[in-house]
Amino acid sequence: MKYVTIKDIAKELNVAVSTVSRAFNDKYDIKPETRERILKKASEMGYRPNPIARKLVQQRSYNIGIIIPEFENSFFPQVIMGAQEILYQHNYQVLIMQSNESIDLEIRNAKTLVDNMVDGLIISLSGVGNNLPYYEELTEKKMPLVFFNRVPENIEASKVVFDDYKWAFFATEHLIHQGFKDILFISGADDLILSKNRRRGYDDAHKKHRIPTGKKINCGFSMKDGVQIAENLISQNNIPKAVLAANDACAIGMIRVFKDSGFKIPEDIAIVGFSETKMAAHISPTLTSVEQPTYEMGKAAAQLLLEQLQNKGIHIPQTIVLNGRLNVRESSVVLS
Amino acid sequence: MKYVTIKDIAKELNVAVSTVSRAFNDKYDIKPETRERILKKASEMGYRPNPIARKLVQQRSYNIGIIIPEFENSFFPQVIMGAQEILYQHNYQVLIMQSNESIDLEIRNAKTLVDNMVDGLIISLSGVGNNLPYYEELTEKKMPLVFFNRVPENIEASKVVFDDYKWAFFATEHLIHQGFKDILFISGADDLILSKNRRRGYDDAHKKHRIPTGKKINCGFSMKDGVQIAENLISQNNIPKAVLAANDACAIGMIRVFKDSGFKIPEDIAIVGFSETKMAAHISPTLTSVEQPTYEMGKAAAQLLLEQLQNKGIHIPQTIVLNGRLNVRESSVVLS
DNA sequence: TTGTAAGCGTTATCAT
DNA sequence: ATGATAACGCTTACAA
Numbered sequence: 001m002k003y004v005t006i007k008d009i010a011k012e013l014n015v016a017v018s019t020v021s022r023a024f025n026d027k028y029d030i031k032p033e034t035r036e037r038i039l040k041k042a043s044e045m046g047y048r049p050n051p052i053a054r055k056l057v058q059q060r061s062y063n064i065g066i067i068i069p070e071f072e073n074s075f076f077p078q079v080i081m082g083a084q085e086i087l088y089q090h091n092y093q094v095l096i097m098q099s100n101e102s103i104d105l106e107i108r109n110a111k112t113l114v115d116n117m118v119d120g121l122i123i124s125l126s127g128v129g130n131n132l133p134y135y136e137e138l139t140e141k142k143m144p145l146v147f148f149n150r151v152p153e154n155i156e157a158s159k160v161v162f163d164d165y166k167w168a169f170f171a172t173e174h175l176i177h178q179g180f181k182d183i184l185f186i187s188g189a190d191d192l193i194l195s196k197n198r199r200r201g202y203d204d205a206h207k208k209h210r211i212p213t214g215k216k217i218n219c220g221f222s223m224k225d226g227v228q229i230a231e232n233l234i235s236q237n238n239i240p241k242a243v244l245a246a247n248d249a250c251a252i253g254m255i256r257v258f259k260d261s262g263f264k265i266p267e268d269i270a271i272v273g274f275s276e277t278k279m280a281a282h283i284s285p286t287l288t289s290v291e292q293p294t295y296e297m298g299k300a301a302a303q304l305l306l307e308q309l310q311n312k313g314i315h316i317p318q319t320i321v322l323n324g325r326l327n328v329r330e331s332s333v334v335l336s
Numbered sequence: 337m338k339y340v341t342i343k344d345i346a347k348e349l350n351v352a353v354s355t356v357s358r359a360f361n362d363k364y365d366i367k368p369e370t371r372e373r374i375l376k377k378a379s380e381m382g383y384r385p386n387p388i389a390r391k392l393v394q395q396r397s398y399n400i401g402i403i404i405p406e407f408e409n410s411f412f413p414q415v416i417m418g419a420q421e422i423l424y425q426h427n428y429q430v431l432i433m434q435s436n437e438s439i440d441l442e443i444r445n446a447k448t449l450v451d452n453m454v455d456g457l458i459i460s461l462s463g464v465g466n467n468l469p470y471y472e473e474l475t476e477k478k479m480p481l482v483f484f485n486r487v488p489e490n491i492e493a494s495k496v497v498f499d500d501y502k503w504a505f506f507a508t509e510h511l512i513h514q515g516f517k518d519i520l521f522i523s524g525a526d527d528l529i530l531s532k533n534r535r536r537g538y539d540d541a542h543k544k545h546r547i548p549t550g551k552k553i554n555c556g557f558s559m560k561d562g563v564q565i566a567e568n569l570i571s572q573n574n575i576p577k578a579v580l581a582a583n584d585a586c587a588i589g590m591i592r593v594f595k596d597s598g599f600k601i602p603e604d605i606a607i608v609g610f611s612e613t614k615m616a617a618h619i620s621p622t623l624t625s626v627e628q629p630t631y632e633m634g635k636a637a638a639q640l641l642l643e644q645l646q647n648k649g650i651h652i653p654q655t656i657v658l659n660g661r662l663n664v665r666e667s668s669v670v671l672s
Numbered sequence: 673t674t675g676t677a678a679g680c681g682t683t684a685t686c687a688t
Numbered sequence: 689a690t691g692a693t694a695a696c697g698c699t700t701a702c703a704a
Contacts, residue, residue: 007697050451071413074410081407096434366690386682
């Protein structure tokens with residue numbers, strides 16, 4: 001690929017490169033007339049400013065990096081779309097990287113983006129481990145940073161989260177109201193705040209209704225995880241009356257296994273999902289699920305990042321907690 | 337952010353910057369001893385090579401850009417994962433951009449990536465329009481380029497596609513075998529080869545069985561599209577006996593509307609989806625769908641790109657056609 | 673208003 | 689085996 005440069009234009013027009021540069025950056029003095037002449041010639045020659053060169057000299061990129069753990073569920077793509085909408089409006093380009101639920105790959109991704117001088121980073125953790133010290137380092141170096149959904153506990157940074165406590169509480173209470181007692185709790189890795197909050201919600205709902213809590217399992221957020229848990233439960237012949245699943249994918253995986261093994265849902269086992277996917281309303285039985293405002297989450301994260309980008313230096317970390325909704329459907333309601 | 341540079345190390349160690357550079361690029365002569373010394377110091381100082389500077393001088397980035405039309409369906413994320421797997425092995429970083437089904441945004445994305453000196457591009461079209469001349473230009477400039485899934489018709493470039501003709505044919509024939517006559521055909525925009533091929537398959541299956549073809553509709557690939565089409569059909573009181581939908585999302589959207597309006601599936605209307613999603617087996621009724629090898633598609637695209645990257649200059653465009661499978665489920669089979 | 677020139681962090685070509 | 693130095697394409701003082 002041959003690129004047309006600022007020099008080519010300068011030569012062609014017998015002006016200095018700095019003049020050409022000025023033509024493209026209105027902040028400098030330049031005679032409107034020459035400016036027009038340059039812009040015209042430039043577009044004739046098919047010139048495009050080289051962002052690489054600009055990054056090098058300006059030490060910034062107008063790029064924002066977004067790192068997500070997985071692509072399997074529609075959750076993260078939706079968040080990305082929300083963030084993109086805001087960032088595009090402010091002339092930032094968005095670079096997306098996915099960590100495949102690996103902490104190591106996540107660090108690699110983050111470093112790649114930092115090396116490429118992104119102006120800021122929006123991150124959802126693949127897990128908690130030796131990635132955190134690196135993020136500490138970034139915040140110390142004043143790299144604008146926003147975590148969302150799967151956020152770290154002890155890092156002073158802006159965060160956008162869902163009110164997991166509240167909705168795990170409500171979802172659990174809903175199951176209790178339906179008369180279910182032995183409720184299995186499933187969530188992601190135990191070191192994610194998200195999991196801790198849900199667990200508290202689950203516990204507190206039991207406490208409120210003076211019911212002993214059921215079994216608790218930590219797993220991933222994929223359908224595979226749901227399948228495996230259900231298979232284990234069946235092979236151990238240890239079937240709970242209801243399940244609060246880590247997310248819809250997990251719930252759907254479980255439903256399939258249970259149905260295949262002849263269990264009736266919700267009669268034999270009731271199931272509630274989390275982070276509602278579009279499929280919740282379409283599977284059989286339709287799935288009760290906690291709906292999260294994914295798009296809004298992306299927008300909020302982008303907003304928080306923009307704030308940091310604007311007031312360089314002074315920045316008070318904020319945490320935005322988003323609200324949700326419990327969509328009650330067939331999988332958790334026994335008609336009597 | 338303050339970055340440690342090669343200069344800092346050079347100063348610290350009283351060597352030339354070129355020596356430090358050499359230490360990081362084994363291809364040059366350097367005494368193993370000094371090399372060790374430099375590497376050690378560098379890691380102590382937390383040095384990381386600046387890829388921006390390297391891009392500028394080498395005019396390449398070791399980055400590959402992937403552009404996809406949408407994030408809503410799991411199809412593209414899966415393709416990306418396949419491509420990433422291959423590209424990571426060859427030390428390429430993958431930059432993902434999504435065009436939100438907009439041709440303009442797609443061009444913008446492509447230009448951004450080109451400006452950032454990606455070494456190659458993997459693209460699925462959001463549509464056919466004034467993006468094509470730009471891609472022509474890129475191929476003329478020898479930019480390594482691979483199209484997949486939604487590919488342009490008249491551009492000399494490597495492509496990875498699904499055998500849409502064959503599987504649309506089989507899917508249609510399957511419906512015919514089940515005794516359905518009035519089969520509605522739905523696919524994406526008519527200028528996509530993909531749509532043309534499916535349409536030919538659909539037509540030829542009818543021809544083979546000497547049955548007149550049904551109505552044909554072009555739309556998008558989202559659930560919304562399915563919903564709208566179904567609503568239109570109902571309001572026009574023009575209900576086909578069977579549907580070959582654009583994809584699973586579309587099919588699922590239709591199913592919901594039809595079910596809500598009291599139609600029985602497949603008794604009143606049979607439905608077949610395309611590009612199977614994980615949900616096909618979980619919705620009610622379970623959805624018959626043409627399964628495409630998404631992951632393989634990503635891998636194949638990455639392979640084709642790597643070939644171009646390796647034999648710079650000479651490059652014969654290839655088209656890889658991938659095979660699929662028809663997963664027959666409840667939505668298209670009337671038990672008699 | 674415009675030109676000159678230094679510099680961003682590398683690599684790569686010359687010397688030495 | 690190492691050092692000096694000119695690029696890469698741009699921005700931005702500073703000078704004119």
